[in-house]
Structures are given as C-alpha cells and as structure tokens.
Amino acid sequence: MDISNKSRKSNKSREQLLAELKASYEEISTLKEDNQKLKTDKQNILKTNQNLLNVNQNLQNDNQRDDSCQDRFISQTALDFLELPLNQDIYHFIAGKIGHLIDEGFVIIFIYHPDLDIFKIKSMAGDPLKIKILMDTLPEEDWYNFNIQWNAFSPTSRKMRAKNQLYLLDVGFFEIMGGQLPQEDCRNLEENLDIGHIYVIGFGWDDKLYGSAVIFSSNEKPLENCSSIQTLVNLAAVALKNRTAEEALRANEEKFHKLFDNANDAIFLHKLTEDGISGKFVEVNSVTSQILGYTHEELLEMSPRDIEDIESFAGSEYMDNLLKNDKITFETSLISKDNLKIPVEISTHIFTLNRDKLSLSIARDITERKKMEEQLQVSLEEKEMLLREIHHRVKNNLMIISSLLNLESRYIEDQEVLNVFKDTQNRARSMALIHDRLYQSSHFKSINIGDYISTLAADLFKTYTADSDLVTLNLNVDDVMLILTP
Numbered sequence: 001m002d003i004s005n006k007s008r009k010s011n012k013s014r015e016q017l018l019a020e021l022k023a024s025y026e027e028i029s030t031l032k033e034d035n036q037k038l039k040t041d042k043q044n045i046l047k048t049n050q051n052l053l054n055v056n057q058n059l060q061n062d063n064q065r066d067d068s069c070q071d072r073f074i075s076q077t078a079l080d081f082l083e084l085p086l087n088q089d090i091y092h093f094i095a096g097k098i099g100h101l102i103d104e105g106f107v108i109i110f111i112y113h114p115d116l117d118i119f120k121i122k123s124m125a126g127d128p129l130k131i132k133i134l135m136d137t138l139p140e141e142d143w144y145n146f147n148i149q150w151n152a153f154s155p156t157s158r159k160m161r162a163k164n165q166l167y168l169l170d171v172g173f174f175e176i177m178g179g180q181l182p183q184e185d186c187r188n189l190e191e192n193l194d195i196g197h198i199y200v201i202g203f204g205w206d207d208k209l210y211g212s213a214v215i216f217s218s219n220e221k222p223l224e225n226c227s228s229i230q231t232l233v234n235l236a237a238v239a240l241k242n243r244t245a246e247e248a249l250r251a252n253e254e255k256f257h258k259l260f261d262n263a264n265d266a267i268f269l270h271k272l273t274e275d276g277i278s279g280k281f282v283e284v285n286s287v288t289s290q291i292l293g294y295t296h297e298e299l300l301e302m303s304p305r306d307i308e309d310i311e312s313f314a315g316s317e318y319m320d321n322l323l324k325n326d327k328i329t330f331e332t333s334l335i336s337k338d339n340l341k342i343p344v345e346i347s348t349h350i351f352t353l354n355r356d357k358l359s360l361s362i363a364r365d366i367t368e369r370k371k372m373e374e375q376l377q378v379s380l381e382e383k384e385m386l387l388r389e390i391h392h393r394v395k396n397n398l399m400i401i402s403s404l405l406n407l408e409s410r411y412i413e414d415q416e417v418l419n420v421f422k423d424t425q426n427r428a429r430s431m432a433l434i435h436d437r438l439y440q441s442s443h444f445k446s447i448n449i450g451d452y453i454s455t456l457a458a459d460l461f462k463t464y465t466a467d468s469d470l471v472t473l474n475l476n477v478d479d480v481m482l483i484l485t486p
Contacts, residue, residue, distance in 0.1 A: 099125030
C-alpha cells in the first residue's frame with residue numbers, strides 16, 4: 001500500500017521528527033522510573049503510617065475510643081490516595097478530606113504554579129454555611145481566577161507555606177489573598193465568617209512545593225485534630241508528587257504517540273545488541289501496519305530482519321555506518337505480509353537509554369517516486385535517441401553539402417571563386433564535425449574542445465597544404481570539456 005502522496009499532517013522534517021521522538025521516548029523512560037520509585041516510596045510511607053495507627057489503637061483505653069475514628073479515617077484516606085483515579089481532581093479530594101476534620105471552620109486549597117511563581121485558589125471545603133458566604137461575596141469563578149504572586153506574602157508567611165507543618169498565622173484575610181481583595185471586604189468577611197484563627201500548611205516533598213492549605217477556625221471553636229491534619233497533609237504531599245509525575249508521564253506519552261501516530265511515514269523502534277544485531281520491535285506506528293499488512297501485535301513479535309528484502313539490503317555496510325555515525329539514511333525494500341516488495345527510504349538514529357541501545361527509524365514509501373524515476377528514465381532515453389538521430393542527420397546533411405561543394409569546385413577555374421567554395425566547404429565540415437562529436441557524446445551537453453580543434457585543424461591542414469612534407473602541423477591543446485549553452 002502506498003501512502004506517500006497523502007496530505008502532510010506536519011511540516012516537520014524527518015530529522016526533526018526523529019529528534020523529537022527520541023527526546024520524548026527518553027523522557028518517558030525517565031518518568032516511568034521516577035513513577036515506579038514514587039509508588040514504592042508511597043506504599044512504604046502508607047505502610048508505615050498504617051503500622052503507627054495499629055500501634056496507637058493497641059495503646060488506646062476505653063476513654064480513647066473516639067480517637068480511633070480519626071485513625072480509621074486517616075487509614076482509609078491513605079488507601080483512597082492509592083486508588084485515586086488520574087482523572088479525579090486531587091486538590092478537590094484533599095480539600096474534602098481536610099474539611100471533614102474541621103468543625104465550624106473551612107479550608108481554602110491553593111495550587112502553586114512554579115513556572116509563573118503564583119498561587120491560585122483550587123478548592124474550598126468545610127462548613128457549608130461559611131462556604132455559601134464566600135460564594136455570595138464573589139462568584140465562584142472570581143475566587144478561582146485570582147493570581148496571587150509568591151512575593152505578595154510576607155517572608156514569614158512564605159516560609160510557613162513552604163513547609164509541611166501546621167503554623168498559626170498572625171495575619172488576616174487580606175494577606176491570605178495577597179492583597180487581591182479590598183481591605184474593607186476582607187474585614188467584613190472575617191466578621192461574617194467568624195474567623196478566629198488562621199493556620200497554613202504547605203504541600204511539599206523533596207524540596208518541591210505543590211500548594212498549600214489555609215485553614216480558618218471560628219472564634220468559639222479552636223482548631224482540633226491538628227495531628228490528623230498534619231498526617232493527612234503529609235499523605236497528600238506524597239500523592240501530589242506522584243500525581244505530578246503521572247501527569248508528566250501521561251503528557252509525554254500523549255506527545256510521543258501524537259508524533260508517532262500522526263506521521264505519514266512508517267516509524268519503528270527496536271533494540272540493538274552491542275554488535276549491531278536487531279532485536280524485536282519495541283513499538284511501531286499504525287502506518288507501519290498499513291504499509292506491511294501486519295497487525296500491531298504481529299509486528300511486536302517480529303524484528304527488522306523479518307521484513308527486510310535481503311537482495312536490496314546491504315546489511316553489514318549499513319550497520320557499520322550506523323554504529324559509527326549513530327545515524328544513516330538509505331534506500332532499500334521491505335517485504336509485506338503478501339510478499340510484495342515495497343521500496344522505502346529509511347532514516348535511522350540510534351541512542352542509548354538505560355544501557356540499552358535503541359534504533360529509531362522512519363521509513364518513507366517511495367513507490368510512486370520510483371515509478372516516476374522509471375518513467376523519467378524511459379522518457380530520457382527516448383529523447384536521447386531522438387537527439388542522437390537529429391545530430392546524425394544534421395551531420396550527414398552537412399557532409400553531403402560539403403561533398404557537393406567539393407564536386408562543384410572541380411569545374412571552377414577562377415581562384416577567388418574557388419577559395420569561396422573551399423571556405424564554405426570547410427565551414428560545413430566544421431559544423432558537421434561538431435554534430436558528429438555530439439552524436440558520440442553520452443549527454444549531448446558538452447564537447448571535448450581539444451579533440452574538436454585537433455580534428456578540425458587536421459582537416460584544414462589537408463585542404464590548404466599543397467605539400468604536407470614541407471609543412472608540419474604542431475598542436476598544443478588540452479582535453480577540455482566545453483559546456484554548450486542554448
């Protein structure tokens with residue numbers, strides 16, 4: 001199947017595409033390793049947390065049974081983090097869990113964007129009445145559209161937001177919002193919401209900040225369950241790091257497959273041994289299946305050797321150049337499932353990833369190009385034959401003219417007229433000589449001027465020299481190819 005004339009989905013060159021695919025695949029591999037480490041770390045943390053909860057439960061007496069409810073809640077939350085679907089908003093989930101631990105208070109969850117160095121409100125949870133007051137003060141979309149600069153907070157507030165530790169802030173709603181709301185509105189909110197104390201805790205892990213939670217307690221009811229909130233935030237920080245890595249992995253996989261599957265050329269990735277022997281395909285795109293007629297699953301059980309045309313494939317020379325330069329472009333043929341030869345032009349890059357040597361190739365179906373080349377070759381041969389015939393006929397006609405002039409000159413006694421006939425005869429002979437040389441040329445575009453001058457000079461020498469023994473013709477002419485222009 002030929003797809004070389006399909007409309008192009010991308011203006012990228014094959015070199016650009018190969019470079020982007022290589023970089024994306026390397027990033028995916030790195031992210032997969034990081035994700036696996038994160039999952040192991042998270043499971044270990046959750047396991048440790050569960051063990052601590054079990055110890056606490058064993059130490060409890062009858063008067064401490066209420067605390068076991070909080071322990072079970074944290075334990076269940078830990079399991080929920082493990083099973084949280086990737087399409088579920090993790091910040092809303094965290095807000096709901098913290099809100100569950102707050103009596104007569106509420107929490108605002110901020111997400112941190114390191115590239116912009118800003119905080120944005122992501123979610124609110126807690127006392128339904130107080131959440132309603134917030135929503136009545138400003139529309140929900142306005143709350144979530146605030147861009148709060150990191151440097152809008154005081155140094156103390158910034159320090160507290162960056163740590164996974166619950167701090168009591170000595171500030172009001174105005175500073176919490178980074179000055180985005182008028183002070184009068186903030187004072188009214190503090191009064192209407194009965195705000196007594198404001199606490200902040202960051203979602204950070206491995207020196208990376210993902211956001212923060214600001215908890216507002218009422219005047220009459222101070223914040224309780226601080227230990228449970230602290231534990232919950234630690235679990236949330238690990239989950240956020242894992243979620244960020246998962247989203248980065250998914251984004252890179254989407255980018256890779258977008259490049260991989262939207263290309264109009266066949267693309268395949270396979271491993272190489274140290275001595276250059278091709279292993280099984282690691283991945284192929286849909287175009288490869290279309291061209292070769294194999295399913296995706298069938299191709300993943302095959303290697304390049306299973307689809308190469310041995311007659312057109314210079315294996316050892318190709319591998320030597322590839323291993324030496326890490327890239328190569330060459331023409332060969334692939335064998336389809338129907339045993340058809342498909343001419344292709346392949347661009348291949350090799351790179352090392354996790355000590356594995358990989359080969360990434362783009363194969364372009366050049367069936368139509370080969371047909372065009374064959375047609376052009378036939379047309380060229382026809383034109384060359386026609387030109388050769390034209391030069392031959394012109395030369396013959398000029399030689400006939402020269403011969404006729406020679407015959408007529410025998411009857412001319414006037415020397416001046418005879419000289420005119422000889423000049424005309426020589427001109428015809430010189431032009432015939434040019435066409436004779438072009439007739440013998442392979443491409444009709446150039447002539448060996450040295451050979452032409454030598455032959456023409458010899459003819460003129462015979463014509464005008466009465467006794468060649470008395471005069472010697474000496475020539476010093478190099479063989480120079482003269483390009484003829486129309």
